[in-house]
Amino acid sequence: MELTPEQCRAARGLLDMKQAELAERSGVGLSSIKNFEAGRTGMIANNLSALGRALQTAGAEFIPENGGGPGVRLKKGIDPRAWRGL
DSSP, rough: OOHHHHHHHHHHHTTOOOOHHHHHOOOOOHHHHHHHTTTOOOOOHHHHHHHHHHHHHHHHEEOOOSOOOEEEOOOOOOTTGGGGGG
């Protein structure tokens, strides 16, 4: 999965997750997340995978490029704040 900065921001928004919470859950540095989401820097593959896993575990589902652009949605039946109890 090729996670984009836009998908990362959108997934956090859907999950009501702060950048600091994503940093804690993924093990990726907060400044790295801030810079990635702002489009200032890229992200190494290991960190991209860690971000994607953390967001998916919390309930995000990433939609691949299908002609309409990549996207993100909540997994069916997921309470957007339920991840806090995981």
